[in-house]
Amino acid sequence: MLNKKTLIIIILLFICLVITPVLAATEASLIFSKALTYDVSDIKTSADGSKIVVALANASIIMYDNTGGVLWNKKVQPIGAGTPGSNNSIIKISVDDDGDVGYLTSYSSVGSITSGGTYEANFNISKSTTGWNVTDIYMANGRELWYVSNTSTTSGLNMSIGTSKLYTTGSFVDGSTIFDRFSYSWDGMYESVVSLNHSVNGVPSSRIFLWNTTGLALNFVSIQNLSDTAYAIDCYNGWCTISGDTHVFHQQVSNMGYGSQYTGSSGSGVPSKTKISKYQGSIEGRGNVINIYESDCTKSGTYTSGGLVRSVDISRDNGLFAAGGGDDGILYVFSKSTASAWSVYYISDIGNTITSVAISNGGEYLAVGRLGGTFELYNLQSPVVDPENTYTADLIVSKGGAFYDSVDVNITSTSGNASGITDATGKFTWTATVGALYTISINSGEYTQNYMGSDSYKTITVNIPVPLVSVPYQYASSINRTSGVVTSTYNDVNNANVWIRIYNEKTKAVISNSSYNSTTSVTNTYSGETNGTYKVTFYFTRSTGHSYVQTVYVYGSGSIVDTMSSQEKIWVYALSTLYLMIIGLGITSYNTKAGLVFLSGNMVLLIAMGFLPNTLTTLGITATVIFGTLLIVFRGD
Numbered sequence: 032m033l034n035k036k037t038l039i040i041i042i043l044l045f046i047c048l049v050i051t052p053v054l055a056a057t058e059a060s061l062i063f064s065k066a067l068t069y070d071v072s073d074i075k076t077s078a079d080g081s082k083i084v085v086a087l088a089n090a091s092i093i094m095y096d097n098t099g100g101v102l103w104n105k106k107v108q109p110i111g112a113g114t115p116g117s118n119n120s121i122i123k124i125s126v127d128d129d130g131d132v133g134y135l136t137s138y139s140s141v142g143s144i145t146s147g148g149t150y151e152a153n154f155n156i157s158k159s160t161t162g163w164n165v166t167d168i169y170m171a172n173g174r175e176l177w178y179v180s181n182t183s184t185t186s187g188l189n190m191s192i193g194t195s196k197l198y199t200t201g202s203f204v205d206g207s208t209i210f211d212r213f214s215y216s217w218d219g220m221y222e223s224v225v226s227l228n229h230s231v232n233g234v235p236s237s238r239i240f241l242w243n244t245t246g247l248a249l250n251f252v253s254i255q256n257l258s259d260t261a262y263a264i265d266c267y268n269g270w271c272t273i274s275g276d277t278h279v280f281h282q283q284v285s286n287m288g289y290g291s292q293y294t295g296s297s298g299s300g301v302p303s304k305t306k307i308s309k310y311q312g313s314i315e316g317r318g319n320v321i322n323i324y325e326s327d328c329t330k331s332g333t334y335t336s337g338g339l340v341r342s343v344d345i346s347r348d349n350g351l352f353a354a355g356g357g358d359d360g361i362l363y364v365f366s367k368s369t370a371s372a373w374s375v376y377y378i379s380d381i382g383n384t385i386t387s388v389a390i391s392n393g394g395e396y397l398a399v400g401r402l403g404g405t406f407e408l409y410n411l412q413s414p415v416v417d418p419e420n421t422y423t424a425d426l427i428v429s430k431g432g433a434f435y436d437s438v439d440v441n442i443t444s445t446s447g448n449a450s451g452i453t454d455a456t457g458k459f460t461w462t463a464t465v466g467a468l469y470t471i472s473i474n475s476g477e478y479t480q481n482y483m484g485s486d487s488y489k490t491i492t493v494n495i496p497v498p499l500v501s502v503p504y505q506y507a508s509s510i511n512r513t514s515g516v517v518t519s520t521y522n523d524v525n526n527a528n529v530w531i532r533i534y535n536e537k538t539k540a541v542i543s544n545s546s547y548n549s550t551t552s553v554t555n556t557y558s559g560e561t562n563g564t565y566k567v568t569f570y571f572t573r574s575t576g577h578s579y580v581q582t583v584y585v586y587g588s589g590s591i592v593d594t595m596s597s598q599e600k601i602w603v604y605a606l607s608t609l610y611l612m613i614i615g616l617g618i619t620s621y622n623t624k625a626g627l628v629f630l631s632g633n634m635v636l637l638i639a640m641g642f643l644p645n646t647l648t649t650l651g652i653t654a655t656v657i658f659g660t661l662l663i664v665f666r667g668d
Contacts, residue, residue, distance in 0.1 A: 059364050059377035059397065059409040062447065063099040071400030072121050073387045078128035078347075080391030081448055082146065083398045085406050086121035090136060092144065097396055097408060097448050103148030107136060125170035128392075133170030135178065141165055143176045143191065169215040171222065177215055179226060190249065214266035223286045224249075225264060225271050237261060239273060243286035255282065255289050263305040263315065267347055272313040272324075274302030281311055281328050295328025303357075304343050308350030314365075316340030321355040321363060323373050332373035334363060342387045346394030352376070352411055354397055356385030362399055364411070376411075410447075422486040424463035428453050428473055430495040441472045444484075463489075508567040508583040515561040517585055521553040525574040531555050536564040536584070562587040607642040624663060 069087040076083050082102065083095045094102040107121065125133045130146030143151045151174065168178040176191045215224050224242040237260055241252040259275025266272075266284065273280040279297045283290030300318030307313040311326035321340055323332035338358030345353040353365045353373075360383055366376035383401040390397050390411075397409040426442075428435040434457035442449040442461060449461035463469065467484040471491070478495045504527065508519040521529050526549045533543035542565075543557045559565060565585050572578040611633060619626025634652075637643040 059379075059411050062097065062396075062408045062410050064408075065095075065099065065406040067093075067404035067406055069404055070402045071386050071404060071406055073124045074389050074398045074400035074406065075124055075126040075132075075387075076389045076391045076396060076398050077126055077130040077146070078392040080393070080396030081443065082126070082130040083389075083396075083408060084124055084126050084130070084132050085398075085400060086124045086134065087404070088120045090121055092121065092124065092132060092134060094130070094132070094146070094148065095408075096450060099408070100450075103144075105144055105148065105150070107134060107140065107142065123168055125168050127170045127172045127174070129172070131170060131174050133168050133176040133178075135165055135168045139165045139180070141168055141176065141178045141191075143170065143174060145174070169224075171215050171217065177224065214264050214271060217268070223252075223266075223284050225266055225282075225284055237275070239264070239271070239282070241284060241289065252286075253288060255292075258294065262302040265304075265306045265313075267307050268309045270307055270311050272305050272307040272311075272315070274305045274315045274317065279305075279313070279315060279322070279324055279328055281307070281313065281324070281326065293326070293328040295324055295330055297322055297330070298333075303340055306343055306345045306353075308345045309348050310350045312345065312350040314343045314345045314353040314355065316343045316355055316357065319357075319359075321365075323353055323365060332365060334365070334375070336363060337361065338384075341385060344388050344390045344397075346390045347392040349394060352390055352394035352397070354388045354390055356388050356399065358384050360384055360401070362388070362407075364397065364409075366411075377409075420465040421462050422465070422484075422489060424461055424482075424484070425490045426453075426459045426461075426471065427490065427492045428457040428459070428495070429493070432494070435473070435495065438474045441475075442469050443472075444469045504571070504573065504579075506569045506571075506581055506583070508565075508585050510559065510563070510565065510585040510587050512561055512587055515559045515563065515587065517557045517559050517565055517567065519553075519555040519557075519567050519569070519583075521547075521569060521571065523551050523571075523573060526551055527571045527573045529553050530570040532568045532570070533557055534566040534568070535559075536566055560587060603642055604644055607637050611637075627663060 067085070067087060069089040069091070071085055072088050073086040074084065081097055083097060085093045085095065087093070090107045091104065092107060093104045096102055120137045121134055122137055123135045132144045132146075133141070134144070135141050145151060165178050165180045168176065170176055174192060178190075215222065222244055226240045226242070237257040239255050239257065239261060241255065243250050243252055257273065257275060257278075257280055259278045259280075261273050261275055263274040264271060269284060269290075271280075271282045271284055273282060274297065277297055277299060279295050281293040283292070297315070297317060298320065300320055303316040303318075305313060305315040312331075313324045315322050315324075317340070319336050319338055319340060321332075321334045321336060321343060322330055325331050334355075336355070336357060336359050338360075340355050341357035343353070343355040351367055354363060356362045360381045362377070362379035362382075362385060363375070364377035365373050367373045383403040383405055385399060385401050387400040388397065395410070395412050397411050399407040399409070401407075426440060428438065428440070434453075434455065436453050436455050436457055438453050438457075440449075440451055440453060440459045444464075444467045447462075447464070447467075451459055451461075453459045463484045465484050465486055469482045469484060470479065471482055471493075472479045473493065473495070478493060480493065482491050503525065504521070504523040506519075506521045508517065510517050517533060519531050519533075521527070521531070528549065529547045531543070531545045531547075531553070532541060534540065535542050542559075543555075545555050547553045557565075564587065567583045567585060569579070569581045569583070571581075611630060615626055615630040615633070617626075618629050634643065
């Protein structure tokens, strides 16, 4: 016969087994592969990986979403140069955070295409300015298309802004300084451009050149000398990595000049490509070797491939994933997402030569382009999806009690995105995954909500209310849970004096005061904490003479766990369960009542704080434990 304590311990062990999540092995899972007609010359992703842009050797540029759907397909034609066709190839593309595309063709045509597929510019530099040719481009946020163009004696940096075709030109004459490469940096306040040339009149050069902008003017700032011939460069968030003959350099830059510099030994071999992350970790391709460096240029990883490395990339915003590939046709993926040291994360089968790789800023997606027209997209951070765990989900949207038809729907998740429009009955259907968290946006954010994938609840019904009474003024406040920015707006049909005061609900202190006089529209922003809670009070006096006071509360993520990735949450849940198991069993072994009371209270607290999953299973087990605790306590067992 089991005694009471032994029985309680068995029950606790069972609870721990049920609550503890399975630590699924994460690997690079292939989302889709496309067989295109022409070689892939370059490939890029938008910052979040929701858009993938593929450039082909026949001068076509195609934008896909990350489910494989084609968003647009454009054929770039040369201007006044040769015959349109396969001879006009795309040399390089660059994509900004929003998915706007800049391109450079073999005819020195440069241009830009919006994320929606609209041409904004198309200029043939070699024809508009005789003797000039373009060697590099960069698409910066704000739809700024930067490019460097050269003659035999002069190099110039140029910029086109959207359809306005405003140019900024900076010419630099220094013997025969010809800029081979350049890169662009935005440090949150200022933009700067760093260019390099690795030879002057055939003599190896070890210099980089810094430029900044004032309005629409481009200004040369200064030259920085390096101890090596410079071959490849990449800049991000105020830091540049430069690959030289036998060294790699991490150089801090600003719009005013150069800052700290770190140098590390790289070994021999001619560098081909290099990339740097926000935290100054970098990756380079050097001959047939892939090298990874820490912020101080300490080499933290090296891998020898079977051929020339043509392309490398690193996740910009966290520096946790890196990849490279080239002539041996093998994709190499590296990660330090679960450890402090880099390790081989994934190695693909042999395929055609890899021409380009691109990782989204957070390391969620990896796009690969190959000769022969093969294009692949991988998911780096989610477990391989079991087809048995997918199902068809139906979203039914109505507004004001009527079907909301022909309205845009955008659904995002790390397991895959979906977009389209509702049908005549307000219905939108997509393939969902059990356990995936989806963010559903309707009509470009008119209504948003989250949905946890479950094959028990396959239909999501949304009714967007329509106000029965309208007022001549509107006010609102919201918080971006990623950046912590609180945005408050006021709009009126008449002029009004508006005063916006923001309180920190935790400290009750006033943290922002802003006033606006005689205006019909106000947008106020305050940089707060992602998990903060704020009270926003609107005081406004309209031109009609009436005064009002209105208050809006905005809530951040509330829990640190809310901002974590799915993999990080799994570890938090596991550690919380281990905590319950060890402490709960320890107390229960000495005092059954105390142990059960501790277990009940801590389970409720951990669920409320987000350290245990808020699921029906967990809540059911918690309720059972609480019931058992109350039964034992009040019966006096």
